[in-house]
Amino acid sequence: xxxxxxxxxxxxxxxxxxxxxxxxxxxxxxxxxxxxxxxxxxxxxxxxxxxxxxxxxxxxxxxxx
Numbered sequence: 001x002x003x004x005x006x007x008x009x010x011x012x013x014x015x016x017x018x019x020x021x022x023x024x025x026x027x028x029x030x031x032x033x034x035x036x037x038x039x040x041x042x043x044x045x046x047x048x049x050x051x052x053x054x055x056x057x058x059x060x061x062x063x064x065x
Contacts, residue, residue, distance in 0.1 A: 044050040051057065
């Protein structure tokens, strides 16, 4: 009985390992794709409205395109 219990535990650990490996691979692909400085800078500008301290932005409020 002890051997069967240990095998069940081993199978659970192997399953957890496989799931973690898959998640790690997905995270690595995400980092490879989106982890570049250019991507981070673009997202900071577009999504958060960030800018460098020496930049000036002009907004056209005339309503014409």
